[in-house]
Amino acid sequence: MKLASHITLKEVGEGAIIFDSRRGGYLQLNPTAYFVLRHTLNGLEPEHVATQLTEEFDVDARTALTDVTGCLATFEKHKWLRSEDS
Template sequence: MTLTLAPDVVPTDTEHGTVLLDERRGRYFKLNATGTFLLRALLDGADHHQAAALLCRRYGIDPARAQADVSALVDALTAAKLARP
């Protein structure tokens, strides 16, 4: 399952990651470099398992931890209505 940003959400890269501005609600959500890496992978069409595998390769972390991190990011973004799976 890939991810799509909500229509009113504008991503802006910073030197530390990405800020997602929800123009409709006037709120923003800040992602660190790892969150930015995962968001890009998911927006580019990777499913959860593929994004977790990319995270393992890039940062050398345990596959179970990578999968949990992907799920946590997707859950947080969807709960905040910034994205939809």
């Protein structure tokens, strides 16, 4: 996955800010959401991102997977990501 062409990402502290030029707005990502985004952009599948999340944060596997799928649903809803071949 890649960031969509209308998305700019800026790391800020432990989180990040996303600027969506299509919508003309900013959104702040908390450390968990930024973690999920980074690992997804690095090619990890959701289950692997969740495993990494349990190792990085004090969270159980079930909660981690719920957080990952929730983040990915938000990313998809806002069309922040695109496939490598598009």
